[in-house]
Amino acid sequence: MGFVWLLLLALARLAFADTDLPQIIERTKPSIVAIGTYQATRSPQFVMRGTGFVVGDGRHVATNAHVLAELTDIAAGQMLVILAQTPARVTQQRAARVSVIDQAHDLALLRIDGSPLPALELHSSGPVREGQAVAFTGFPIGGVLGLSPVTHRGIISSITPIALPGANAGQLNAKLVRQIRDGSFDIYQLDATAYPGNSGGPLYEMSRGEVIGIINMVFVKDRKESTLSKPSGISFAIPVHFLRELLRQVAN
Structure with missing residues (x-):
């Protein structure tokens, strides 16, 4: 009987999240x-x-x-x-x-420039967990599909360490070299597929729509034979606390 109640509770939470998502997308x-x-x-x-x-x-x-x-x-x-x-x-x-x-x-x-636009709220309460339901909104494949925001949803499939080197040697600085040398930082791996145009878009949790990360990089499928060397459908997001630090810098 206990298992049945847990199953019903899980289904109720999923249905609640699905009900909330249209309102969250409308606000986002x-x-x-x-x-x-x-x-x-x-x-x-x-x-x-x-x-x-x-x-x-x-x-x-x-x-x-x-x-x-x-x-x-x-x-x-x-x-x-x-x-x-x-x-x-x-x-x-x-x-x-x-x-x-x-x-x-x-x-x-x-x-x-100009008057303020509506800002998204950044997540600050509670941990982000593997298996958590998330969504992200942006412009997949740039303007090819039109400049109308598109939303995808999925889960955080893993929280894993990664290091992001600069795009070229000219971007290396003392802080970046220290980051690479001292180790990596945690990044969110997603089971939802993003596309190059999604880069920079918000990843948000599906209960209140608070931003928990920033879509960062995508491995785009080249061909089936390259699955190991060039994996496809694997998207990542940078945790939002790094963005919060940037906001503190511009506020000072």
Whole structure:
């Protein structure tokens, strides 16, 4: 009898999470932005680089550092921008600039012009656990599928240590070298498949929609024979406490 009650309780919790998810997605989408460059004389004028989400005071956008890796020297006539959708599905463009970058954890904060946008709440209570139900929202495969936020869900399949080296030798600094030398940090491995355009998007728990991580890297399938050398469908997220540290830096 005890087993039956536990099974019923588990099913009830799953049904509750599924019921809440549409409301959580509705609250989350206004905070999801596309990050890229804009040039009036180019076709297309906007070229997307990745996903971001609004945090803090509503004037900061979190994303991956590698999303901005090739934007450090923007060509003349181009500018770094974000595209956001209002609840009425009107797309607005905002100029942005890099506020702070954490290469060791592949995170970055942008400062955006204009009035504040709705910010997502960062998770701060309770541990993140393997098997926990999660969802993430972003722009898979960039603008190919259109600039409308898409949501995927899954579980945290593993919390595992990893080290993230810089994209090139020019990005190495004392802090990054120390991070690689001293060891790694925990990262969330997911069973849900993300795509390159999802990089920088929020990973959130499904009870309140609080952000617990930032989608970071994806191994995209090359061919079936390369499963071991190039695994597919394995997505990762950087724990949100590293992002919270960046927010403290810009607040000081």
